[in-house]
Amino acid sequence: xxxxxxxxxxxRGVWRAVALTLFPEMFPGPLGHSLAGQALEQGLWTLETVDxxxxxxxxxxxxxxxxxxxxxxMVMRADVIDEAVRAAKEQAGDVPLVYMTPRGxxxxxxxxxxxxxxxxxxxxxxxxxxxxxxVLDAHGAEExxxxxxxxxxxxxxxxVLMDACVRLIPGVMGSSASGEDESFEAGLLEYxxxxxxxxxQGREVPEVLLSGHHENIRAWRREQAEAVTKERRADxxxxxxxxxxxxxxxx
Ligand code: SAM
Numbered sequence: 671x672x673x674x675x676x677x678x679x680x681x682r683g684v685w686r687a688v689a690l691t692l693f694p695e696m697f698p699g700p701l702g703h704s705l706a707g708q709a710l711e712q713g714l715w716t717l718e719t720v721d722x723x724x725x726x727x728x729x730x731x732x733x734x735x736x737x738x739x740x741x742x743x744m745v746m747r748a749d750v751i752d753e754a755v756r757a758a759k760e761q762a763g764d765v766p767l768v769y770m771t772p773r774g775x776x777x778x779x780x781x782x783x784x785x786x787x788x789x790x791x792x793x794x795x796x797x798x799x800x801x802x803x804x805v806l807d808a809h810g811a812e813e814x815x816x817x818x819x820x821x822x823x824x825x826x827x828x829x830v831l832m833d834a835c836v837r838l839i840p841g842v843m844g845s846s847a848s849g850e851d852e853s854f855e856a857g858l859l860e861y862x863x864x865x866x867x868x869x870x871q872g873r874e875v876p877e878v879l880l881s882g883h884h885e886n887i888r889a890w891r892r893e894q895a896e897a898v899t900k901e902r903r904a905d906x907x908x909x910x911x912x913x914x915x916x917x918x919x920x921x
């Protein structure tokens with residue numbers, strides 16, 4: 671865990687992410703590059719890891735056991751995870767605890783926005799069949815999924831969550847990249863993008879984008895966003911048509 675450097679970041683109120691994992695070496699991984707990596711270097715957020723195995727109680731450093739009730743696979747032990755979570759909380763302070771799991775509520779842009787506006791996040795990364803439910807309940811962990819598919823571990827899912835939050839921290843995205851116009855912000859998927867060359871392999875950029883007529887461009891983009899949302903995402907389209915002004919709030 672941390673040294674003095676991170677503690678002072680905590681004191682300054684910098685957004686802090688802590689990954690509880692059996693594979694600390696998987697961090698920062700992609701988060702050490704590009705936007706998130708630059709922001710990390712600039713001290714706009716902090717990233718720490720807690721090695722769950724360090725809290726194992728036996729000489730074999732066991733963190734899992736077979737499931738009560740039988741069945742395949744192993745389950746991460748409540749007592750081991752509890753100690754890891756306590757250590758992380760002591761270090762990071764009052765930060766929400768999230769457990770990445772396909773059983774969780776699917777991550778949305780609005781939950782990302784809320785988490786990004788808070789003090790940070792402790793993210794518990796599962797392995798094997800997952801974590802003993804009692805320790806999740808005891809710590810009030812929020813269960814979050816990154817989609818309807820099963821990964822082999824929670825580390826990639828945690829990185830997805832952290833990346834989505836970090837780019838919304840004030841100062842992380844430059845003026846060239848605004849979050850306001852993106853997919854989900856108005857309850858719609860985003861319109862398509864085009865750049866130079868204007869003509870490429872016989873494919874032309876839509877005329878309106880070359881017109882310089884800002885009102886027409888805005889209207890065209892809105893139409894495109896509505897069309898793609900209607901075609902691909904019945905759930906978003908339903909919410910949007912029910913209340914076009916507010917539907918971004920639920921995403
Ligand atoms: N037995 C679990 C189930 O069927 O729901 C899957 C366990 S998975 C092999 C191991 C770990 O990967 C999980 O504990 C979780 O932390 C992570 N994981 C897998 N898929 C995920 C997803 N879609 N969203 C978030 N985390 C996921």
